[in-house]
Amino acid sequence: MWELIRANKQRSLILFFVMGVCLLVLGYFIGGAYAGEEGGYFGLGLAFFIWALMSLISYFSGDSIILAISKAKLVTHNIHPQLFNVVQEMKIAANLPEMPKVYIIPDPAPNAFATGRNPENASIVVTAGLLSKLNRDELQGVIAHEMSHILNRDVLFMTFSGVLLGSIVLLSHVFLRSLWFSGGGRRYSSRSSKGGGQMQIIMIIVAVIMAILAPLMARLLYFAISRKREYLADATAVRLTRYPEGLASALEKISNSDLVLRSANKTTAALYIANPLKKKGMKLSNLSSTHPPIDERIRILRNISQGANFINYQNAYSDVKGHQVRSNIIPSSAMHNKDRVSLRKTPEHKPGTKKAHDLGDLIRAVNKYTFLTCACGMKIKFPSDFKKSEVKCPRCGSINKVPVAELAAIAGVVHGISDQTEKQPEKQIQKNVFVYHRIGKGWESFTCPCGSAKQISPSFNKPYFYCNKCGRKIMVK
């Protein structure tokens, strides 16, 4: 496994270098097309500057940008204990130094991705749809796949080469457009000498050819590597879980869904475990796809026999691909280890098929809803800004008290953020702090100094919340 990481790093560096040189040469010729040799160096510098700037941004805040784009929400253990436990299990199996942060995207389309610049700052993101569709073993397979991306340093590499690709595309796009509108760089060439003029025409021609070819080549290279990384992550996932069937049937379920993930776009698509933009039944084996065809991945996983080592995956890969491809998907240094790593047995019975409305509840929990079960069994859902203190059950008509404290506690989190922008009201509230001392761990009720009734649930564990009538801060001790 560790040989694999090293081989991966070397490959990344080589690719990174090739793409970087590609970008710099492109910059040189574009600059040269405008203003001769001086311009060439200027273009070189500019290309380097654009690339360095974008790299820095993506290194330090790439993950938060991606998480924000995909509308992912950070969750804790009590929103989905199983997900959290599975991530912990895989963290142990992969021997990562730090527990990755866990995010949920409130969307019914099943998918997942991992991000973060290194194993210490990693995040794993799954959609609510994935959680509601998969059983424990399948979820484990998916999480293991994402953990492998973190372990193999794929995330950093994909971000950086993605940025390089983006810079190349951007530069050639701008150049071709400006050429189109200004009719070539003639304006700038008046100062240069006759010989220079000839040079410049050559420069322009080379630049045009480069501007057309470079993005294409870079893209093909990027996609080819991206596909290879997916296979590698599958192989590592098998190595971690020792259970290929889990990932295989998870992929099957993901590919059978024709829901489209709304928050995914072309730039983030390469990150996901399965292409989130696909239409069902579309054949995904062309050169410009970021993911290998999903049914091929499933077939390889199902073909694995005898063991969970990388060599077993490679054999299954060659079996499925036949004579079509002779290449090795696994770096040969990682295949020296021929020890037999036994597979896990298929469990006989797994209970717990989930009902469809669990998905809705999960999405609501992520979006800070509170639940109350009425005496008749009806589950009533409250958004965090619910104002009334009593509610009539829609099924049996009995009056239920709204769990104000829980709502306030959850809304308090939102309050805490908005307080930073509004300093003034915060001070007013601070003057009016009411301290309530808890008696035990059960349901407790008391009255706020303004007269409104408050109730604290057994699961309430925040240090304070705000009164929904007077806005007073209530400390709970």
Place this chain on the structure above:
Amino acid sequence: MIIILVIIAVLVLMFIGMYNSLVRLRNQVKNAWSQIDVQLKRRHDLIPNLVETAKGYMKHESETLKSITEARSKAMGADTVVDKAKAESTLSGAMSKFFLVVENYPDLKANQNFLAVQEELSSTENKIAFSRQSYNDQVLFFNNKIQVFPSNVIAGMYNFKEEDFFELEDKAERAVPKVDFSS
């Protein structure tokens, strides 16, 4: 002259690098071993919760519950590694028997508290298995490092010893299952 100095400097740097990576690997092995202990302890902590939740529902299974509690206290009290391994495997046996019995109690299976404890416990079981697996992976890598040239020279000089693999106590777990079609 300069060339010789450069060569010596490179050799010294390589030496330091290899020594450090060996130390790092040995620490990783130790860390992986302590992970197993952490998870075993977590299992001990969870069992009282489980027994407490199940008690009300399983009036006729007090034997099963008692055997779990006893196995737990034995495992917690064990001093030597051999005793501990033995007690832990007894505990694992008692637990799997318990979860088989639970199938007969649909009320218990529907209890939210019980489901939560069950999820935590089965996850802990998985974590124990995965930490053993991870320990073995680390040991394999470390032992390979010690055996191959050139790091074996340094390993020999500073007395780095090969670590033992974690063996399954239960030999039956490794046996090939027999399939009998005669009946």
